[in-house]
Amino acid sequence: MKKIVAGLFVALDGVVEAPDQWHFPYYNDEMGAAVGTTLAGADTMLFGRKTYDSFAGAWPQREAAGGEDADFAKTLGDLRKVVVSSRQLDFAWRNSEQLAGDLVEAVTALKQSPGSGHIGMSGSVSVVRQLLAAGLLDELHLLVHPIAVRKGMRLFDEGEPSIPLALLTSQTFSTGVLNLVYAPSGPAAPVGYEDAKRHLARARQGSAH
Template sequence: MRKVTSSLFSSVDGVVESPNLWQFDHFDEDMGPAMEAALADMDTVLMGRKTYEQWAGYWPDPAHDDGFGDFINPVRKYVASRTLDGPLEWENSSLIEGGLEDFVTALRGSEGGTIGIQGSISVVRQLLFAGLLDELTLMVHPVVAGGGERLFRPEDPTTRLELKSSRITSSGNALLTYARRAD
């Protein structure tokens, strides 16, 4: 069975939205290799509409390529959206037909490498609470962002996690990888 993972930049106060506004002064020499390792065996990407719309307008432009474009442009991308109509213009992008959880369950049973959720806070939340997210890595930066969307909400169900790995980078980022705890 294929593994489904997500890695998100997070502030100490739990903000995961728009990390470009608060994380780059702590993007140290340890972060690049950590991100490369997360992408190493990923051959399929899941994303929501907001991430798709932002990234499809940015990454295909060679002027923006800092190495991530070499990964994200050719990789197979599936987009969860109730409002987009297909076909999608960004290379190797398709809309998910039907329900997200059914689609991911079938995708997990297919041949291939790791399935990674890129950005897409609502997709991460839905798959975590449905038991379909195998690993969640939070790259917690030593900053209080204040405003912005947080990964978790007050109405979320109590969900037990197990710490799979942890590391502190040279500038104080905490790289924390969790899995749902099997009860």
């Protein structure tokens, strides 16, 4: 079964909206390599409509222009691109199609489709939320920027059930950006204040020696 790997730019206060307004001062070669890992080995990209429209409005022209990012643009163009939308879409960018039917059922079927590559995601926050809640997202790559944007949509909205995650890897870039990779996890152990006090007591004893 294919893995779904999602990558997001996120501010320190959890904001993920409009990263073009606060993200670029932190972009360097380290981040470029990290962003590339979301695509490396992917044979399919899964998008929400707004993110797809943003990509489709830029990358085909960059491929045609033949600039320094033309190779990356061609890679995106050659990938299968599946778009989640509640309205019927028309596509001009090659290898694009619309996800049909119920999201959870359709993505479950997509994960079972032939091919050895994984399914990559970039942005598409509403889809990421739904896949996390349904247990269909396998890895969440967060590039946490050292800035509090203080306005805009956050990655996790309020009022929904908690989603426990396990940290797989972490890396600190020279810009202060944290590259954190998470995977879904089982619920946390039922630990309370009394357990915490015992850990604190042991820590004090250790520091006394």
